[in-house]
Amino acid sequence: MAEGDVDPYPQVFVIDSQANYVSMPGEKRTRWVRSGQKFILLLVGLALLGLVVEGCFIYSLYKKTEGGTILSQVGSKDSNEIRRHLEDIQQRPFAQLIGSATYIGENNEVQWEDKNGETVTHNMGFEKGRLMVKEEGYYYIYSKVTLNVAEECMLIQHKFMKATSAYGKDIELLKSKSYRCFKPTRSPITHKEDIRNSFLAGIFYLQSGNTIFVTLENSPRMSPKRTEYLMGAFMIYKGGTLQE
Template sequence: MTQEGLKCPTVFTVDSYHTAPPPLPPRPGRKRHIGTTQVLLFLLVSVALSGMVIEAWLIYRLYHPSPPTEIALPSAAKLINEASALRPLPTKWPRLVEAPSKPLAHLTDGLDATAPAKDIMAWSEIADPLLYKVSYKDGSLIFHENGYYFIYSKVTFNVDILVRHSIELKTKYYLGKKTITLLKSMQTTVSRPSNSFLAGVFHFYKDDAIFVKVGDTSHVAHHDPTENVFGAYMI
């Protein structure tokens, strides 16, 4: 039996949420390291993609070629002139196609030969003279290059008296002398015609000049151009 006026007991409510421990905070994420395999894989993929791009460009160029560029070809005359400029040209070389490898000269007698003096031989300029890196002027051969040369001369005489024949040098390197005798012949002919031949080796400088001197050009025979010759060539 309950007593009146007895108070009911106090009811307490319990919050079950607070009975459990609080949740833990989220754990921080770890950094992922890129391995060597992944780097190699990336490089291989990049190379493969580059190859595909290049292959696509080559295929495009194959089926879409660019228009040809017009190139002006040089004329045959221009090519010949350029080829000739690469090799030395002869001063006068009318008979042979190719010039010699060294300077030379060979002169003969002729009707057009006019002696510059009574005792100096003249030579024909129209009888196919051979001149390469050696020029001819007023009876003299003028050298264009320094070097040793073999020189020669033959003169035919039509008299039976004492005749003189020599090869003379004009050079600026010997002061006080107008000419220098290089080779000389003096002889008394006993028959008509007779000839004198001179030859030797000498060193010459550029612009040196040599000429043939005789006692009197009126004593020289002029029957055939080959009777009188004058020449030189580098050795």
């Protein structure tokens, strides 16, 4: 080809796909960082394991020497006191009553059963639907009633009352008020039924000779299952009133 002539075909460069790639320094740096992290985690794990072993060793040594001796001395000195405390707990008054077949008595008082079913009275009296307190102290008292309120509109009042000779009238401890109106539907069920529950509970100071009872004003029909309404009490602190 003469000088000055232009080659009509461009030159072709061939890339060898089998050529080895040269690794960059960044890859080595990443590998070293990962190895360092694993090594640090290993050291932290060994340190934590050492602390656990040391703690177990100190606890074992404490039980064998002074700590174990002190605990055994305290246990021997206070064993009688602990036994007396457990006996006191076992003798604390408590009671639980279920509903009676008569449901409501005079003055809207709910009637209770104290002998049949899941009922119990321990160091407490029972007479005419009322629990009688024999030992003064702080009591947790509770009452639950199940009602069918499918009646005309009415204000239902569920109360926990206390009677004492120190006052001329009964004292209201707890009260729940509920205004119910039955709304008829197009349901094929022929009988009207709207079951509701009312629950009262609290802690009160009761003296020997006090009586506690439950009233239900404007009461609708009560549940036919007597186990669905309860009254109970149990002592949580024995003695006089607490001082600040």
